[in-house]
Amino acid sequence: MNETDERDIRHLLATYTDLWVRHEMDAWGALFTEDADFITHRGIWWRSRRENVAGHKDVPDAVLAQKGDFTQEVLSIRSVAPDVALVHTAWNWPGHRPRPSAAPEDRRGFVTLLLVRQPDGAWRIRAAHNTRENGLDDFSAR
Structure with a gap:
């Protein structure tokens, strides 16, 4: 992985986070390949860009209003094959409320992404798996 590839991948992920926070899901979806797989923190498996974008658009307004506090940090970038990272x-x-009546909770997690370089040289997300750090489901009794 050369410095240019790493810089381009970091830029893609900064854009990913910015678009997700602003809930611009069509532009966010363009960062994925057409055949991208996305597994949500709740175990839902979307098998295309279209399914991924549609699923991420289906979010209650109360949750959308909280997205401004979301952050994401790149922990590692590794080359696994030519043009694959x-x-x-x-x-x-922090302070996420899954429902307006719920107590706020600080959520954390990890996303594992497989990126592929496209013929035009751009990196795109081919697969993503989102996992919550604390593993609690939104509907858990407390």
């Missing part, structure tokens, strides 16, 4: 990020969402 494995990336791990850590995300943090």
Whole structure:
């Protein structure tokens, strides 16, 4: 992995985070390949860019209003083959309320991404798996 590739991948992931926070899901989806797989923190497996974007658009307004506190940090970028990179990020969402009546909770997690270089030289996300650090489901009794 050369410095240019790493810089380009970090830029893609900064854009990913910015678009996700602003909930610009069509532009966010363009960062993925058409056949991208995305596994959510709740175990839902979307098998295309279209499914991924549609699923991420389906979010209650109360949750959308909280996205401004979300952050994501790149932890590692590794080349696994020519034009293929494995990336791990850590995300943090303090004070998240899954429902307006729920107590706020500080959520953290990790995203594992497989990126591939496209024929035009751009990196795109081919697969992503989001995992919550604390492993609690939104509907857990407390």
